[in-house]
Structures are given as C-alpha cells and as structure tokens.
Amino acid sequence: MSETVLTLENVETYYGKIHALRGISLSVKQGQIVTLLGANGAGKSTTLRTVSGLVRCAKGRVIFLGKDITRIDPHHIVRRGLIQVPEGRRIFKGMSIQENLELGSFTLKDDAERRRRMARVFDIFPILEQRRNQDASLLSGGEQQMLAMGRGLMTDPKLLLLDEPSMGLAPFLVQEIMRIIRRLNEDGVTILLVEQNAKVALKLADYGYVLETGRIVMESDAASLQQDERIIKAYLGT
Amino acid sequence: MSTLDILLQQLANGLILGSFYSLVALGYTMVYGIIMLLNFAHGDIYMVGAFLGLAILTTIGSVLGFGWGGILAAMCCSMIITGLLGVLIQRVAYVPMLSAPRLSILITALAVSMVLYNGAMAITDGEYRAFTVDLGFEGIEMGAVFITYTQVALVLATAVLMVTLYLFVHRTMWGKAMRAIAIDKDACRLMGINVNAVIALTFFVGSALAAAAGVMAGVYYGSIHFFMGFVIGLKAFTSAVIGGIGSIPGAMLGGLVLGLLEAFGTQIPFIGSEWKDVFAFAILILLLVFRPTGILGKTEIERM
Numbered sequence: 001m002s003e004t005v006l007t008l009e010n011v012e013t014y015y016g017k018i019h020a021l022r023g024i025s026l027s028v029k030q031g032q033i034v035t036l037l038g039a040n041g042a043g044k045s046t047t048l049r050t051v052s053g054l055v056r057c058a059k060g061r062v063i064f065l066g067k068d069i070t071r072i073d074p075h076h077i078v079r080r081g082l083i084q085v086p087e088g089r090r091i092f093k094g095m096s097i098q099e100n101l102e103l104g105s106f107t108l109k110d111d112a113e114r115r116r117r118m119a120r121v122f123d124i125f126p127i128l129e130q131r132r133n134q135d136a137s138l139l140s141g142g143e144q145q146m147l148a149m150g151r152g153l154m155t156d157p158k159l160l161l162l163d164e165p166s167m168g169l170a171p172f173l174v175q176e177i178m179r180i181i182r183r184l185n186e187d188g189v190t191i192l193l194v195e196q197n198a199k200v201a202l203k204l205a206d207y208g209y210v211l212e213t214g215r216i217v218m219e220s221d222a223a224s225l226q227q228d229e230r231i232i233k234a235y236l237g238t
Numbered sequence: 239m240s241t242l243d244i245l246l247q248q249l250a251n252g253l254i255l256g257s258f259y260s261l262v263a264l265g266y267t268m269v270y271g272i273i274m275l276l277n278f279a280h281g282d283i284y285m286v287g288a289f290l291g292l293a294i295l296t297t298i299g300s301v302l303g304f305g306w307g308g309i310l311a312a313m314c315c316s317m318i319i320t321g322l323l324g325v326l327i328q329r330v331a332y333v334p335m336l337s338a339p340r341l342s343i344l345i346t347a348l349a350v351s352m353v354l355y356n357g358a359m360a361i362t363d364g365e366y367r368a369f370t371v372d373l374g375f376e377g378i379e380m381g382a383v384f385i386t387y388t389q390v391a392l393v394l395a396t397a398v399l400m401v402t403l404y405l406f407v408h409r410t411m412w413g414k415a416m417r418a419i420a421i422d423k424d425a426c427r428l429m430g431i432n433v434n435a436v437i438a439l440t441f442f443v444g445s446a447l448a449a450a451a452g453v454m455a456g457v458y459y460g461s462i463h464f465f466m467g468f469v470i471g472l473k474a475f476t477s478a479v480i481g482g483i484g485s486i487p488g489a490m491l492g493g494l495v496l497g498l499l500e501a502f503g504t505q506i507p508f509i510g511s512e513w514k515d516v517f518a519f520a521i522l523i524l525l526l527v528f529r530p531t532g533i534l535g536k537t538e539i540e541r542m
Contacts, residue, residue, distance in 0.1 A: 054424055078430030090425035092418045103418050106411055107430040155430060 003030040005159050005190045006051065006082070011060035013043075013050045020046040021057070022214035028159065028192050033185050035193045035201040035222070037235060038211035044194040045087050047211070048161045051192075052084045053077045065158070079107050081158035085165065087194075089148040093137035097128055100136050100147055104154030114154075121150040124180060142173035149180070160184065163194045178204055198235035202226045210235075243382040248501040250385045254458065256497020257396035261451035262474035263481070263489035264403065265324075265444025271420040271484040272440050273336065278347040280448060281471020282354035283324060287449025288462045289358060291316035292369055304372040306391070313453040317446035324445025325438045333434070351471075358464035366463050369456035392454050399450055400490055403443070407486060416440055420484065469515065476522040482532030491533060496521070 006028040013021040021043050028034045038044050049055045051062055053074040062070045064082050092100050101121060105114045122129035125146040131139070136147060145165055152160060162181065166174040178200050185191050195201035202208060208225045210218040218230070225231050262284050269277045295304065295312035302308035331350050335343040377386035407413035415436045419426050423433050455470075456462045477496045481488025496518060503509060503517040525532070 052428060054427060073432075074427035075430045075432045078428065084428050086425060086428055090422050090428075092421045092425065094421060095414070095417060099414055102411065103414055103426070103429050103431070106415060151429065 004028070005030050005032075005065060006192065007061075007063040008047070008051070009061045009063070011047070011050055011057045011062065013046055013055055013057045015046070015055070020214055021050065023060070024211075024214075024216055025060075026209050026216065026219070028190060030190055031185070031188070032206045033181070033191045033193060033204055035195055035205035035208045036211060037195060037198045037201060037208055037225075037231075040196070041213075042211040043214040044211055045163055046214075048084055048086075048163050048192070048194060051161060052082070075107075078155060081156070082161070083152045083155045083157035083159070084161040085148045085152040085163065087163040087167065089144045091136045091139075091144055091147050091151065093135070095136060096133050097136055097139070097147060098132040100151050101128070101132075101154050104151035107155065117154050117156060121153050124153070124183065125150050142169050142176070145169065145173075145177060146180075149177075153184070157189055159190045159192065161192045161194070164196060165193070166195060166197050166200060174200055198231070202231075202236075240382070244505060245502075246380065246383045248505060249498070250383070250389060252498035252501030253393050253494065254389055254497070255500060256494035257393050258451045258455055258458075258470065258493075259473050259477045259497050260490050260493025261396060261399065261447045261454075262470055263477035263493045264400075264486065265448045266474055267478040267481070267483055267485060267489040268416070268440050268444045270478070271486075272416065272437055273332070273343075274340065275332065275343050275347060276475065277444075278344070278471065279327065279350035279354060280444070281467035281469075281474065282351050282358075283320060283327075283445045283467070284448040284452040284455075284470060284474075285358060285462070285464060285467030286323060286354055286452070287316050287320040287445070288369075288452030288456045288466065289362070289367070289464075290319055290449065291453035292367060292456055292462060295369075295371075304370060306373070309371060309373075309453070309457060313450055316453055317449045320449035320452075321442040321446035324441040328438055328441040355464055355467065362464055364464060366461045368461050369459070371457050371460075373457070388457065392458060395450070395454065399447060403447070403486070406443075412436065412439060473518055476518055478532075479522060479530075480525055480532055482534040485532070485534050488532055488534040495533070 004027050008024050008026050011021055011024045024047055036044050036047060046055065050057050053069070053072055057070065061068055064080060069077050069080070092103065101118055102114065105117060108114050127143055128147060128150055136144070139147060149165065165177050165181070169177065174197065181191060181193065182204060193201055193205060202222045202225055205222040208220065208222050209216050210231065262280065265280050265283070266277060269275055291312045294315045295308055298311060299308050302311055327350055331346050332343060335346050373388050375386060377384055407416060415426065415431050416439065418431070419433055419436050426433055455466070473496060474493065477492035478489050479492070480495055481490070481492025499521060500514045500518055503514055504511040509517065
C-alpha cells in the first residue's frame with residue numbers, strides 16, 4: 001500500500017512573468033486520497049495543470065509510477081493512466097453524453113472494453129445512462145460534474161486528479177460527489193483532490209497539503225490538519 | 239423556353255455551382271472551427287488540386303482513359319496529394335503561429351496563398367490549361383431543359399463526399415475528436431487526444447475536399463487557370479458565413495444556397511450574369527449586417 005504513485009520535486013511554474021509555483025514538493029501513495037488545499041490563486045490548479053503537462057514547469061521534476069513525465073506531452077501522460085478532471089468540468093457541450101464518454105476512451109482501440117467501461121460509469125452514475133443521447137449542455141451543474149468524472153473514468157485511471165469537483169454545487173450534491181469519490185477510491189483509484197471546500201476535503205482525505213502563493217506551507221495527515229488552529233481559522237471557519 | 243424551363247435549368251446550374259462552393263466551404267469552416275483561422279490559402283488549395291488532378295489524368299489517361307474511370311482515379315490521387323500538401327502547409331506555416339496573435343496567422347495565410355498562386359503561375363506560364371476529358375454529351379431531356387450525365391454525376395459525387403464526411407465526423411472516434419477539439423482543446427488533451435494530429439487531419443480532409451472540387455470544376459468547365467482559386471475562395475468563404483461559420487452542415491447548406499441564389503439571380507430583370515459576383519457579395523454584406531451568425535445560427539450549431 002505504500003508504493004508512491006506521484007511525486008513532485010521542487011516544481012516551479014511560470015505563467016508568462018508570473019511565478020505561479022515557487023517550488024512544490026509533494027507525493028501521493030498508492031490507494032490514498034490526498035488533498036491540496038488553498039485559497040483562490042494559491043496555485044492549486046496550476047499544480048494539476050503542470051502534472052498533466054498542460055503547462056511546462058521551469059524547474060523541478062514530476063514522477064509518475066517511477067517514470068519522469070516532466071517533459072512528456074499531455075496525451076501521452078493520459079495513456080499512462082494519469083487523468084485529470086479539470087476545474088469547471090469542461091465537458092463537450094454540443095455533443096451527446098454518450099459521445100462525451102466515448103471521447104474519454106479515445107486512447108482505447110477495443111470496442112468491447114469501451115462498452116464495459118461505459119457500463120461501469122453508468123453503474124456509478126445512473127442518471128447519465130438515462131440521458132445518454134441528450135446534449136451534454138442540458139445537464140445540471142451536478143450532472144455535468146458527474147459526466148466530467150465519468151469521462152475521466154473511461155480512461156481507466158490509476159491516478160485521478162480532481163480539480164474543485166464541489167464547485168458551485170448545492171450541499172446535498174457535494175455530499176453525493178464526495179460519496180462517489182470515496183467509492184472510486186475503494187475500487188482502487190488513487191486520488192489527488194484539489195478543493196476550496198476544506199471541510200469536506202479533509203473529511204475524505206488521508207493526507208493534505210496547504211498551498212499559499214505557490215508554496216506548500218503545511219502538510220500533515222488529514223486528521224491533524226482538521227485539528228490545527230491555523231487551518232481551522234483560515235479554511236474551516238469556527 | 240417557358241419560365242418553368244428556365245427555372246429548372248437554373249436549378250440545375252445552381253446545384254452544380256453550389257456543389258463546388260459547398261466542398262470548398264467545408265474546408266474553410268472546419269479549419270475555422272478548430273483553430274479560428276480564416277484560411278485564405280484555401281481557394282488556392284482548390285486550384286492546386288485541379289492542376290494536380292489534370293497532371294495525374296494526363297499521365298494515367300493513356301492507361302485508364304479519359305472517361306469516368308480515369309477521372310475518378312485522378313481525383314482520388316489528387317485528393318490524397320493535396321490533402322498531404324494541406325498538412326505540410328499547416329505544419330510549416332501555421333503551427334509555429336498558433337500561439338501568436340490572430341492577425342499574424344491571418345497574414346501568414348495570405349502569404350501561403352500568394353506562394354501557391356504565384357508558384358502555379360510560374361509553372362503554367364500563367365496560361366489556361368485545357369482539362370481534356372472524354373465524357374460525351376448525353377444527358378436527360380425534359381422539354382427544353384437539358385441536363386448532361388456529367389452534371390448529374392458531379393452533383394452525385396459531391397453528395398457522396400458530404401455523406402462520407404458526415405458519417406466520419408459523427409461515427410468515428412477521430413471524427414468525434416475533431417468536433418470536440420472545436421469545443422475545448424485542453425479538455426481534449428486531458429482525454430489523451432493528440433490535438434496536433436487531429437488538427438493535421440482536419441487540414442487533410444479540408445484540402446482533399448477542395449481538391450475534389452477543383453478536379454470536378456476542371457471537368458465541368460473544361461479548362462483551368464492559376465487564378466481560379468481566388469474568386470471561389472471568396473465565394474466559399476461567403477457560403478461558410480451564410481451557413482454559419484464553424485458549422486459543417488452550415489457549409490454544405492450555405493454553398494448550395496449561394497449557388498442557387500447566383501443562378502436565379504441571373505434571371506432577375508436588368509441583372510445579367512455579369513452581375514453574379516456583385517450579387518453574391520452583396521448577399522455576404524447583407525448577411526454580415528443582419529445575421530452574422532448565418533442561417534443555422536449560433537445557438538443551434540455545433541462549432542464544427
């Protein structure tokens with residue numbers, strides 16, 4: 001259970017002249033849910049975009065399953081089993097729900113395997129099966145999040161990066177999404193969860209990192225973070 | 239000729255003209271849909287496709303003949319080579335400009351256009367070349383209306399290409415990826431889609447369709463010229479805008495609409511056929527003023 005899936009070593013990333021990440025080091029172990037907390041603009045999404053290869057880091061290394069993926073193209077990273085469900089869902093509006101899911105398995109050649117994976121996604125998100133031929137833009141916010149996660153699952157991920165899955169959702173839907181994340185984790189998917197909603201994230205996670213202006217300012221197991229005075233004050237409220 | 243005969247004859251003419259416009263408009267609209275580039279070199283791609291088709295037909299004509307067999311073979315070869323030329327242009331001229339401001343890539347497209355038509359002018363000495371085929375003049379007679387089998391075949395060939403494109407874009411993974419890339423490139427990257435490869439494929443398909451139109455125009459008009467791509471490039475652009483730029487069904491529809499409008503426009507009193515370009519571009523201007531989203535409208539279209 002202790003094999004390391006993902007390691008970031010002193011990763012520094014720039015957006016133009018903005019020094020967005022100022023040396024991030026973290027690791028995610030097999031079977032864990034690790035959460036990355038922080039305020040808006042702290043660098044959470046940039047960290048995930050760097051891991052997925054959408055932006056290139058200026059310094060440091062990203063290691064996935066023992067291989068250096070720092071300079072590898074995003075679509076090759078996906079083929080290795082590292083999948084990101086991006087912030088804002090980014091589903092393909094104007095295409096059907098089924099087509100969205102199929103695109104999640106773009107790398108797959110085997111149609112039988114594609115159907116098997118889709119059946120599994122429908123098992124987790126029954127609402128998607130009921131509405132499979134509808135345009136994705138007709139889904140509600142919570143359903144769009146489910147579609148985005150389902151699309152990510154179609155690649156059969158070893159590590160799933162989730163960027164703000166609870167954003168803009170009603171509280172009962174947040175609970176539903178968190179329940180699904182736990183289920184995926186129990187099915188063997190390792191998860192790196194980025195959240196602004198620290199309360200729900202820490203309830204779910206094994207381990208947490210706190211990000212401030214591009215640096216990790218605190219890290220600990222989730223239980224201790226929940227008790228930490230500074231965390232309570234800054235992120236959990238009273 | 240009775241009024242009905244004239245209308246029928248113009249319907250036939252308009253369908254053929256519209257077929258050419260549609261095929262070229264598809265390349266415009268697909269490229270615009272995925273990288274927001276108005277590829278002004280696209281009309282010249284059509285011209286290159288026509289010349290390649292003629293060169294191939296001249297070479298293989300002695301074996302396959304200058305009838306439908308030879309023409310079909312020459313058209314397919316020209317489509318493949320022109321498609322590859324489109325990919326080459328994309329790689330050499332456009333990929334380095336993708337992260338530059340939009341105006342830079344637009345100017346690059348104009349430069350590519352000049353390279354292509356000046357190149358073709360140099361090679362052909364700026365002369366018309368006869369597109370010699372052996373198809374006969376049989377056709378269907380309906381009263382005073384006469385439609386040759388060649389005209390019927392050209393419209394049918396266009397229909398086959400369009401249906402094939404539609405099936406490709408809706409039924410295959412690569413086709414779906416093309417549509418998805420028009421919606422969200424980064425999301426596609428996160429799905430493991432090689433975005434650059436799909437963009438290259440789009441250029442291939444668009445250029446191949448333009449080449450098909452070029453060869454068909456050669457067959458239909460009987461001669462080709464290095465400057466033939468200029469006006470049809472503008473007309474195809476107009477067609478794409480009429481249908482709603484970025485939309486594949488829109489380009490198909492827009493081309494046919496423009497072709498028919500031009501054909502019937504020649505029948506309006508005091509507006510002779512020499513006014514048909516004025517007529518076409520007046521429609522473009524009116525459309526840009528009153529309905530810039532085109533017939534299929536922005537809310538209804540997929541970007542592809």
